[in-house]
Amino acid sequence: MNNHLLPASGDSGSWSRREFVRTAGAILVPLSAAGAIGAEHARRAAVPQPANGPVAAPIDRPLKLGLIGCGGRGTGAAVQALRADKNTVLVAMSDVFPDRLESSLAGITSEMGDEAAARVQVPPERRHLGFDSYQQVIAGDVDVVLLCSYPAFRPAQLKAAVAAGKHIFAEKPLAVDGPGLRSVLESAAEAKRKNLGLLIGFCWRYNEGMRATFDQVLKGGVGELTTVHTTYHTGTLQKRPRKAAWSDVEFQMRNWWHFTWISGDHIVEQAVHSIDRLAWAMGDKMPAKVNCLGGRAARSGPEHGNVFDHFAAIYEYDDGRRAFHTCRQIDGCPSDNTDYIYGTKGSCTINGWVPTYVIKDHAGQVAWKFDGDAEGAGRMYQNEHNEFFAGLRSGHLINDGERGANSTLMAIMARMAAYTGQTISWDQALNSKESLVPDSLALGEMPTPAVPIPGQTKFS
Ligand SMILES: NC(=O)c1ccc[n+]([C@@H]2O[C@H](COP(=O)([O-])OP(=O)(O)OC[C@H]3O[C@@H](n4cnc5c(N)ncnc54)[C@H](O)[C@@H]3O)[C@@H](O)[C@H]2O)c1
Numbered sequence: 001m002n003n004h005l006l007p008a009s010g011d012s013g014s015w016s017r018r019e020f021v022r023t024a025g026a027i028l029v030p031l032s033a034a035g036a037i038g039a040e041h042a043r044r045a046a047v048p049q050p051a052n053g054p055v056a057a058p059i060d061r062p063l064k065l066g067l068i069g070c071g072g073r074g075t076g077a078a079v080q081a082l083r084a085d086k087n088t089v090l091v092a093m094s095d096v097f098p099d100r101l102e103s104s105l106a107g108i109t110s111e112m113g114d115e116a117a118a119r120v121q122v123p124p125e126r127r128h129l130g131f132d133s134y135q136q137v138i139a140g141d142v143d144v145v146l147l148c149s150y151p152a153f154r155p156a157q158l159k160a161a162v163a164a165g166k167h168i169f170a171e172k173p174l175a176v177d178g179p180g181l182r183s184v185l186e187s188a189a190e191a192k193r194k195n196l197g198l199l200i201g202f203c204w205r206y207n208e209g210m211r212a213t214f215d216q217v218l219k220g221g222v223g224e225l226t227t228v229h230t231t232y233h234t235g236t237l238q239k240r241p242r243k244a245a246w247s248d249v250e251f252q253m254r255n256w257w258h259f260t261w262i263s264g265d266h267i268v269e270q271a272v273h274s275i276d277r278l279a280w281a282m283g284d285k286m287p288a289k290v291n292c293l294g295g296r297a298a299r300s301g302p303e304h305g306n307v308f309d310h311f312a313a314i315y316e317y318d319d320g321r322r323a324f325h326t327c328r329q330i331d332g333c334p335s336d337n338t339d340y341i342y343g344t345k346g347s348c349t350i351n352g353w354v355p356t357y358v359i360k361d362h363a364g365q366v367a368w369k370f371d372g373d374a375e376g377a378g379r380m381y382q383n384e385h386n387e388f389f390a391g392l393r394s395g396h397l398i399n400d401g402e403r404g405a406n407s408t409l410m411a412i413m414a415r416m417a418a419y420t421g422q423t424i425s426w427d428q429a430l431n432s433k434e435s436l437v438p439d440s441l442a443l444g445e446m447p448t449p450a451v452p453i454p455g456q457t458k459f460s
Pocket residue numbers: 015018019022023068069070071072073074094095096097100101130131132133134148149150151153171172173201202203269270
């Protein structure tokens with residue numbers, strides 16, 4: 001395995017570092033280069049458009065964009081939305097922290113180059129700050145909102161955007177707990193009723209190689225599918241040491257991936273991509289229940305919050321099949337992000353980091369392989385926006401909401417099973433009453449929640 005292609009740990013701390021690692025899906029392309037790739041391929045991808053949303057009146061007027069959550073992904077998504085459609089303008093932005101908003105605005109302006117003056121118009125009065133600043137963006141004169149803050153806040157922000165009749169791009173995951181997930185399902189259904197576009201950032205669904213390969217699998221390329229194992233094994237994420245001026249909440253927000261209440265833990269925040277691909281291989285049928293082993297072996301201390309560093313989930317389906325997902329964030333161990341799919345006639349191996357899209361028979365002979373341009377990992381971020389805006393323009397809307405919510409719940413239920421040490425059914429997870437997110441938030445005191453202990457931590 002080519003380790004220099006894999007995510008490194010010990011990030012330097014700027015938003016672009018995380019974008020560098022995450023946006024390119026570990027094909028390590030800095031934002032500037034990823035942007036260049038996006039521009040070069042801003043053509044419509046030669047892949048089928050998902051017909052999963054309502055049909056509405058085509059829109060031909062200029063579309064005003066509002067960005068909520070101005071970090072690495074928000075900055076990238078804003079540039080991709082602007083590049084996807086020439087008749088769009090970024091007009092409003094929101095973040096909790098002024099430094100994040102200003103560095104994002106500078107990044108977007110620089111990426112847009114000569115076009116920035118016309119396409120990036122965010123004067124100080126439309127730069128909104130605070131936990132509730134998303135409401136000001138949504139209440140403003142915008143047509144499309146990009147929801148790129150933390151998973152904890154997605155359900156409330158999505159609900160507000162749908163209520164206001166905005167078209168939406170929402171990053172994954174969609175929630176961190178059962179109440180949030182139920183709210184997302186309601187919002188996704190309401191978005192359909194209101195003829196709103198709803199694109200979810202499960203970007204591998206917009207990758208050409210993945211689409212072609214999963215299409216083969218779903219058409220019986222490995223015979224009858226017997227089982228799937230997906231992996232997301234990587235190093236640890238960066239730590240931002242506490243500054244004297246930071247409150248508890250600011251420290252936790254700036255180290256959000258180490259706190260379950262904000263991120264959902266890494267199986268929900270990061271590995272959910274591979275759980276979504278497990279769901280894809282299983283024909284988007286949802287499991288009946290899950291067992292999951294997990295813990296933290298290499299993480300300790302307040303800077304690591306309360307998240308685990310490894311999980312191994314065993315999903316069980318109504319028809320008796322089992323499917324498996326493992327994820328790890330520990331330095332010094334091999335990285336892997338592969339989908340291993342097995343059937344009665346052969347097996348399929350899919351790896352987006354080191355582009356691999358191949359089906360072999362039981363004798364090990366290649367039965368099929370993707371012969372298109374396999375460098376699609378970085379490009380999928382542009383593809384998803386291209387298809388989303390093409391849908392708004394044509395009236396054939398994308399609504400990924402329910403599918404995105406299902407994959408998110410698969411990850412949440414595995415975390416619940418790992419934290420409690422119990423078998424958790426789909427219905428239990430969906431109806432869980434445990435709410436991780438405080439009703440209202442300010443930059444003040446908040447003790448670090450305890451690290452869960454399987455067998456002692458209770459399900460609720
Ligand atoms: N699809 C992908 O491959 C991919 C890649 C990276 C990140 N992501 C997802 O994107 C989301 C953001 O991740 P990131 O890496 O950009 O994080 P980040 O920390 O770089 O940026 C998030 C920003 O949101 C802001 N924010 C937090 N709460 C807010 C609120 N209530 N209102 C407004 N702004 C708020 C933060 O201050 C921060 O600036 C996460 O859900 C993550 O899982 C997806």
